[in-house]
Ligand SMILES: O=C(O)CCC(=O)C(=O)O
């Protein structure tokens with residue numbers, strides 16, 4: 001490592017960038033601003049109460065499926081339709097700009113969804129970049145839980161790039177409210193362990209621009 005590590009709290013964005021460059025993922029507890037955490041938490045609770053969340057699928061949109069052996073979550077896509085979602089988009093945009101400036105990733109579009117894991121919910125080990133569509137570059141996960149402890153389960157297990165299923169994970173992260181995870185979508189395998197309580201968060205991804213000179217690059 002050539003540059004000195006920025007201190008946490010001093011320069012959290014610097015830590016995120018250093019982590020992504022050196023190991024491909026970053027865990028930042030308490031990184032989401034408190035006011036934003038409260039607003040998003042209120043909204044996800046309201047949506048859940050309205051049962052507005054549909055079961056999540058796996059795979060590309062054209063191969064949409066729901067398979068409870070791999071994933072048990074309910075999601076609803078964010079669409080900037082509330083002040084909380086607009087504030088979240090702004091916050092994510094600052095992150096995008098910082099990542100592009102420092103890591104030259106060319107991140108372009110952002111998409112995100114609220115995700116509720118019911119008691120017993122989980123997500124088996126996977127990569128976020130769908131096979132055949134290499135355009136999800138950086139994944140962002142934000143936790144909206146209140147008072148989460150290790151005993152509540154639902155930890156995010158992160159493996160180093162290239163690690164097999166039986167290899168030792170790099171980290172097991174307790175999904176405390178306000179905690180933020182960033183991962184290189186094509187490189188970092190991860191899984192959500194079964195949760196003992198309803199587990200709230202946002203999962204998002206930045207994509208690169210699929211069109212160059214107005215021509216859409218075909219997915220190979
Ligand atoms: O909620 C998490 O901790 C991770 C979720 C995830 O891996 C995903 O939605 O792709």
Ligand SMILES: [Fe+2]
Pocket residue numbers: 126127128190
């Ligand atoms: Fe994921």
